Amino acid sequence: xxxxxxLVKQVPDTYSERKLTETDHTLDRESAxxxxxxxxxxxxxxxxxxxxxxxxxxxxLCVGPDRATDAIRKAxxxxxxxxxxxxxxxxxxxxxxATSRVIAAAIGKLDSVDLVIAGNEASDGRGGAxxxxxxxLLGLPQLTHAHHLAVEGSTVKVxxxxxxxxxxxxxxxxxxxxxxxxxxxxxxxPSFKGIMAAKKKPVETYTVADLGIDAGEVGLTNxxxxxxxxxxxxxxxxxxxxxxxxxxxxxxxEYLVGQKLV
Amino acid sequence: xPAERTLPNTEAEDLIALAREIARxxxxxxxGEFEQAHRFPREQFRLLGKSGLLGLPYPERWGGGDxxxxxxxxxxxxxxxxxxxxxxxxxxxxxxxxxxxYYGTEQQRDRWLPDMLSGQLLGAYALxxxxxxxxxxxxxxxxxxxxxxxxxxGTKAWITHGGEADYYTTMVRTDPDGSKGISCLxxxxxxxxxxxxxxxQKMGMTASTTAQLVFSDARVERERLIGDxxxxxxxxxxxxxxxxxxxxxCSVGLAQAALDEAVAYATQRTQFGTPIIxxxxxxxxxxxxxxxxxxxxxxxxxxxxxxxxxxPFGRQASIAKLVATDSAMKVTTDAVQVLGGAGxxxxxxxxxxxxxxxxxxxxxxxxxxQRMVIARELRRG
Ligand SMILES: Cc1cc2nc3c(=O)[nH]c(=O)nc-3n(C[C@H](O)[C@H](O)[C@H](O)COP(=O)(O)OP(=O)(O)OC[C@H]3O[C@@H](n4cnc5c(N)ncnc54)[C@H](O)[C@@H]3O)c2cc1C
Numbered sequence: 001x002x003x004x005x006x007l008v009k010q011v012p013d014t015y016s017e018r019k020l021t022e023t024d025h026t027l028d029r030e031s032a033x034x035x036x037x038x039x040x041x042x043x044x045x046x047x048x049x050x051x052x053x054x055x056x057x058x059x060x061l062c063v064g065p066d067r068a069t070d071a072i073r074k075a076x077x078x079x080x081x082x083x084x085x086x087x088x089x090x091x092x093x094x095x096x097x098a099t100s101r102v103i104a105a106a107i108g109k110l111d112s113v114d115l116v117i118a119g120n121e122a123s124d125g126r127g128g129a130x131x132x133x134x135x136x137l138l139g140l141p142q143l144t145h146a147h148h149l150a151v152e153g154s155t156v157k158v159x160x161x162x163x164x165x166x167x168x169x170x171x172x173x174x175x176x177x178x179x180x181x182x183x184x185x186x187x188x189x190p191s192f193k194g195i196m197a198a199k200k201k202p203v204e205t206y207t208v209a210d211l212g213i214d215a216g217e218v219g220l221t222n223x224x225x226x227x228x229x230x231x232x233x234x235x236x237x238x239x240x241x242x243x244x245x246x247x248x249x250x251x252x253x254e255y256l257v258g259q260k261l262v
Numbered sequence: 263x264p265a266e267r268t269l270p271n272t273e274a275e276d277l278i279a280l281a282r283e284i285a286r287x288x289x290x291x292x293x294g295e296f297e298q299a300h301r302f303p304r305e306q307f308r309l310l311g312k313s314g315l316l317g318l319p320y321p322e323r324w325g326g327g328d329x330x331x332x333x334x335x336x337x338x339x340x341x342x343x344x345x346x347x348x349x350x351x352x353x354x355x356x357x358x359x360x361x362x363x364y365y366g367t368e369q370q371r372d373r374w375l376p377d378m379l380s381g382q383l384l385g386a387y388a389l390x391x392x393x394x395x396x397x398x399x400x401x402x403x404x405x406x407x408x409x410x411x412x413x414x415x416g417t418k419a420w421i422t423h424g425g426e427a428d429y430y431t432t433m434v435r436t437d438p439d440g441s442k443g444i445s446c447l448x449x450x451x452x453x454x455x456x457x458x459x460x461x462x463q464k465m466g467m468t469a470s471t472t473a474q475l476v477f478s479d480a481r482v483e484r485e486r487l488i489g490d491x492x493x494x495x496x497x498x499x500x501x502x503x504x505x506x507x508x509x510x511x512c513s514v515g516l517a518q519a520a521l522d523e524a525v526a527y528a529t530q531r532t533q534f535g536t537p538i539i540x541x542x543x544x545x546x547x548x549x550x551x552x553x554x555x556x557x558x559x560x561x562x563x564x565x566x567x568x569x570x571x572x573x574p575f576g577r578q579a580s581i582a583k584l585v586a587t588d589s590a591m592k593v594t595t596d597a598v599q600v601l602g603g604a605g606x607x608x609x610x611x612x613x614x615x616x617x618x619x620x621x622x623x624x625x626x627x628x629x630x631x632q633r634m635v636i637a638r639e640l641r642r643g
Contacts, residue, residue: 014491015286073276077280092518182640189309192277192314193314193327195277195280199272
């Protein structure tokens with residue numbers, strides 16, 4: 001029996017316009033449609049595959065505002081068994097260190113966790129460090145950036161993809177933490193049956209106080225970094241068009257040399 | 263802009279979110295290509311089935327979703343807004359299950375309904391014939407009893423999914439006596455003596471096959487008779503009253519897609535130094551399109567709510583079908599106008615929407631027939 005915890009986050013839909021609030025430069029969560037982060041759908045999918053191949057229970061853990069229940073229900077409707085939701089006004093604007101502490105404390109509330117699966121980064125903040133920090137806080141081996149994952153008995157094996165050094169094969173004893181990249185799988189769609197079943201699945205809700213964390217240690221005012229100002233990305237410049245009249249290759253090479261790219 | 267909906271509960275919200283996700287990720291990206299290649303989207307129907315979208319308004323006991331029509335139709339609208347052929351297919355499949363779900367025996371339902379509602383089997387509804395369109399009761403496809411079988415001879419016309427479906431909910435004549443001699447058979451597509459003619463070459467909805475079905479001494483087991491002999495026309499008309507609501511919802515989805523495309527274009531296209539949406543001539547056109555879309559949606563939802571409450575809804579269903587399909591025709595035509603020359607080319611989807619909008623004014627009872635249904639009730643008082 002493998003007890004798996006999947007860390008899930010609700011993020012603004014990448015299809016809708018995303019922006020920061022005027023007042024404190026935190027993410028404006030009200031202005032955009034909120035969805036379960038796509039990378040987390042893959043993390044849930046991976047957990048469900050492990051469960052379906054053997055025996056296990058999948059718990060999704062979400063730190064986020066009340067509205068994040070929608071993202072939690074999505075994960076439950078895909079097939080996760082239960083959920084933990086940490087929701088607290090005090091968490092608004094928390095940085096990734098505080099968020100990781102809250103996640104680690106919430107995992108501590110669950111008994112006998114064998115495997116924690118997270119996405120390697122969220123599509124909104126993109127800090128990409130939460131999985132490593134959580135592993136560090138829990139004293140778990142961290143197998144990050146996995147594009148393949150297998151649990152064999154009491155070990156977990158992953159293939160990690162690094163920028164240009166090929167593939168690293170990692171192995172650790174359970175319990176362990178794995179973060180997965182978007183290449184790991186194609187997540188399933190929920191079914192309407194799954195949606196109906198999700199209604200009846202248990203969701204435990206905690207405040208930071210429930211986790212033994214002082215509200216004064218989290219939130220925007222206690223963040224180690226703050227966004228001072230923000231401006232939209234400049235519009236993309238039109239590219240240079242090369243007509244291939246037989247010399248296309250040469251022209252492209254000349255262009256690249258001109259830009260000192262080759 | 264996605265349609266703003268008021269839904270009864272979170273399951274309904276999650277269902278609409280699922281329909282939207284499938285529409286956006288799996289249907290919209292390939293619709294244009296499949297339509298141009300006249301390619302039937304069988305795999306896409308399988309995905310809808312697996313997701314529980316092909317049996318939504320039927321009892322859970324046989325694998326249905328048990329959702330009210332009010333909710334089913336809005337999920338259908340989302341699918342149709344991404345791809346009309348798939349929306350209409352979902353509606354026709356749902357209608358093809360109606361006869362068995364409401365008129366079948368317990369035994370028949372246990373045997374066939376789960377595979378139909380799960381979308382394992384794709385359905386079709388076969389009423390029309392070459393000489394019996396609006397006058398459906400004039401149908402002549404004959405079913406003669408022969409021991410444990412009926413021997414069926416005749417031609418069904420215009421059958422959506424003809425040649426692609428796994429079963430056909432088919433109206434046949436078991437007695438020469440006019441409208442009382444019609445019966446309903448649930449015909450397996452693999453029946454010997456049943457074949458589909460080459461598909462019709464249509465103006466639009468070219469990914470959806472429409473074909474004649476030819477029965478030539480086809481032997482259909484008598485246990486596939488749904489309801490009593492002679493009750494076929496009532497079953498057919500009853501199915502159509504609900505089916506029309508599906509066509510209304512699909513048409514609203516199509517019109518919504520055209521409106522969204524027109525607004526997006528009008529916002530970025532400038533002429534005379536101004537985005538064209540700022541010209542009153544265009545802005546009013548878009549406002550009228552939005553009014554047509556939203557009032558049509560309200561009209562089919564009102565009919566659906568009556569049905570969900572067990573109230574008579576035939577007149578309201580006909581009104582919804584009439585209003586929504588005429589609106590879709592106007593809105594898609596105006597969308598082409600908003601896009602100007604670009605709208606008339608295949609670089610944009612609105613010309614396809616306009617071609618697709620024509621047929622809902624014709625099938626499941628032409629809009630002249632809808633007016634007759636409405637007027638008949640008015641006359642009755
Ligand atoms: C793409 C497509 C898919 C279809 N799918 C199916 C299907 O899956 N199953 C199925 O059974 N059928 C299907 N049909 C058939 C469709 O329902 C018929 O085409 C429709 O009922 C009209 O019949 P008809 O074409 O014979 O036209 P006709 O009945 O010949 O009508 C011709 C014209 O006369 C008008 N008219 C007829 N009678 C009257 C009257 N009394 N008063 C005033 N005007 C009248 C009509 O409104 C129409 O404008 C489909 C048709 C199409 C085009």
